[in-house]
Amino acid sequence: MRTLRGAATVERGFEDASLRIPIADIMPLKVLAPAVLKSVKYAQIAASINEVGIIEPPVVARDKKDRERFHLLDGHVRVDILAKRGDAEVVCLVATDDEAFTYNRRVSRIAIIQEHKMILKAIEKGVPEERLAKALNVNISSIRHKKALLDGICPEAAELMKDKHVPINTIGLLKQLKPVRQIEAVELMIAMNRFTFNYARSLVAATPESQLVRGRKSVRGLTDEQISLMENESAQLEREFRTIEQDYGTDHLDLVLAVGYVTRLLSNARVVRYLASNHADVLLEFQKIAELQKAA
Structure with a gap:
């Protein structure tokens, strides 16, 4: 636990050091559905791990009764791939509070923004774009597009979308909005559970000029009135x-x-x-x- 001057104590979210943990000692919180195992995303992650290794460590929490065993909070696909290819251990982040990560039981972390962060981490570690493209089984232009995914998106809006499956073209539309309006639009999409391009386009169309990044918007088929x-x-x-x-x-x-x-x-x-x-x-x-x- 650490204390900020003039502020309340703040609980640490993770133990100080990551651990290399035997996969046999990690207990998943869910079983991956057959559809997930056959999905394109699963194949892409498997190819990425084989090509450049684990970029984002899985997150675990210690079992309350046996401190040498762990519950897998985030990274079910990654751990499943490692286990199937015969790896005995994996480096993990150890969360100090498993309740802080219960949302991982309900959502997939393989969202577009997570993929964007994975690509940036790989590039920071010196992995060439061509190698990343091969690992993810996509062309080089796709890697460059995803690398620049959040250019023009304010941090608060990106944080709201981090675990959502938001289409790339929807994020492109949000870039037409100023930061405050971006946050409002993302909050509305989350509340409605709608992240489609058409819904985002309707939000842009309903945005006053003062909240747009540039000039007068033009919406095909609609008059100014x-x-x-x-x-x-x-x-x-x-x-x-x-x-x-x-x-x-x-x-x-x-x-x-x-x-x-x-x-x-x-x-x-x-x-x-x-x-x-x-x-x-x-x-x-x-x-x-x-x-x-x-x-x-």
């Missing part, structure tokens, strides 16, 4: 979104408390018998709510 209307509607939508976002925490807490209360009611056999005899429809709805909590 229609663009102005889109700008007004987009601004109204964003205001409504911010209002909902502010109320979300309180509403979610109320929901959790209500569901917990219903679940406790259903644990009482006398209450269940009474509801079954007198309010069967209410009991059915309560049971649905309780099942939703179990599923979550």
Whole structure:
């Protein structure tokens, strides 16, 4: 733990040194689906490891009962490839708090921005672009395009997108926006879970000129009046979104408390018998709510 002058203590996210760990002592948190094993990305990562080795170390956390065994938090594909090719050990970063990385159980780290960072790290280590292209099974122009992926993207927007599967052409559209508007656009895409080129184009079209990097935007098929209307509607939508976002925490807490209360009611056999005899429809709805909590 380290303390910043005049600030609260900050917990370290990782142990001081990386470790070379036997793969047999690393326990994955998930099983890779057959579709992942057959995917182009899996083949690209395998080719990259064979050509230039591991660039981004997997992340593990120590088992709470056996400190010499580890849970794999990030890097399931990399470790799977190493195991299948017969490697006995792998250098890993050791996280001090496994809860900080639980999101890795739900998302793939092989997103476009992660690939961009991997390419930059490889180039910093002196790996030629031609060798990287061969490792990733792509042409040299693709490597150069991905190397410059975040040129014109503000750090805050890049951070928001780091684990998202955002198409390259969508990122290209975001470069037409000034930093504050980039962040707003990415937040809207995340909230809607939509990262398509067409959705990004609609956000650009609804952006006032003052928030564009250069000049007057031109949107094929739309008049100036229609663009102005889109700008007004987009601004109204964003205001409504911010209002909902502010109320979300309180509403979610109320929901959790209500569901917990219903679940406790259903644990009482006398209450269940009474509801079954007198309010069967209410009991059915309560049971649905309780099942939703179990599923979550």
